[in-house]
Amino acid sequence: MTCWSTGMPTGTTRGDAMKHRSRDRAGLTAVAALCAVATMAVQIPVAAADSPTGAREYKVQGTPVHGAGSGADAPSLRPGRTYADRLGPGEKRFYGVDLDAKSAAYVSAVAAPRPGAGVVSYRDGVTVTLKNSAGGICDTVPRRIDTKGVAYPLADYVTRQTGSGSVTSCRAAGRYLVTVERQAGSADPDSWPLELRLMVEPPVKGGSTGQAPEGSWHAEPPRPPSGSARPRPGGRGFSDAPLVSTGVWQDDFEPGETHFYRVPVDWGQQISAIAELPADGADKSTSLLQQAIAMRAYxxxxxxxxxxxxxxxxxxxxxxxVSTAPAAYGNRYAKADYSVRAMSLTGGYYLAVTLNPPNVKPHLSGTVPVTLRLRVAGTTHDGPSYAGNAVKAGFGLTDTEKQEARKAASPIQPDPMGRPAGEHRATLRTVAYTSFGTGSLLLIGLGVWILTARRRAADGPGGGPGVGPGDWAETADPTTGQHRYGPPPAW
Structure with a gap:
């Protein structure tokens, strides 16, 4: 649609022009405003067309580092910093970390095959190992692809603890070696981006006693909320994960993508989350989509x-x-599986949601809406007293983060029509496009109406310019005496 200006007819005198200018000011303003609305409406389908069609890859952020082929040449990793490297099939890289005799340490590795890579569970994976100066193993963790054909970031850490329940030979101060090894015979020949991070947790005042975990992790997990979803695009990695808390959120995925969300958790709190898809577009069943979505908590x-x-x-x-145990410092010494021991820290936890392409593409086409229902529950309490700034080291929540977490909590409002969030969003999209079409017709009609009114005014009483019943008028408000522009009161 073309927006126009109402010019003067050819041969108009200066006096006529002054009269026309006074009368047409409001008409020009109205047309300009409606043209702006029309321009905004035109941008709706353009923005949708500009959305990416390929799956986003994991976003590696950090200082470049090249792991050595042996411990003697291993580059050092510094606390609180993130590093970026690459790892090919069958390769093993060495890195050094210098630790004291009191602090706990965590060295994480994220290996990120590209979305859609031809990976298989028994051939593709990485193993992270931490060794002391004598070559003794302090911790080791293998991570493998869970599902054939589904490439997603493999992430975990190795840890050195200093309490009475930890490995005795790994409590001394000194230089430790971290190795990251990729399994040989991979079906994916590409090298994988590798993200490394060392975090050092200050010791507890009075020394850690290896106490039993506080509370129980066998309680029934809190039920995630219901209701309509609010949009929240996920991050491409740990570093850019947006903050979310209790509420219902929705994000759009391309098959193969993994999106990250950061969840603030304090002592005594636990996470309960559900990631859900729309039903199968063809037969509305779920049996063929059971393995189409995966979620992990970190x-x-x-x-x-x-x-x-x-x-x-x-x-x-x-x-x-995904439902976790409540966060408790003593969980690190629990005689239980990793899912309890990992809940021994406070701060920003992460949810990573992956849309599995082999299970989705035959049933749901294009961009797929995913709803995340999240509840952070539990009575918060004071944790251990650290002999150092734990929050600065990355453990715990700052006052700003706690405030942001409260703002991020969604008011759980059910959809007034009782529809699922995906259908509600589709309805809103339809309304937007319909409104665009209707608004365009109204704009055309208004333009014709204004031009007709001007011609009628030009042929008004006495053959001169005048204000007809359908023209814009400058009138005085009978209550205030102020002049205002607009259509006659009967319009």
């Missing part, structure tokens, strides 16, 4: 805290659930 040091579990029944939306 603690502030990027250690795997919990894998998601599929829980949808036939006829329900495909869902994956």
């Amino acid at each position: 603690n502030p040091a990027r250690g795997l805290a919990k894998r998601g579990t599929a829980l949808a029944q036939e006829g329900e939306r495909p869902q994956t659930e």
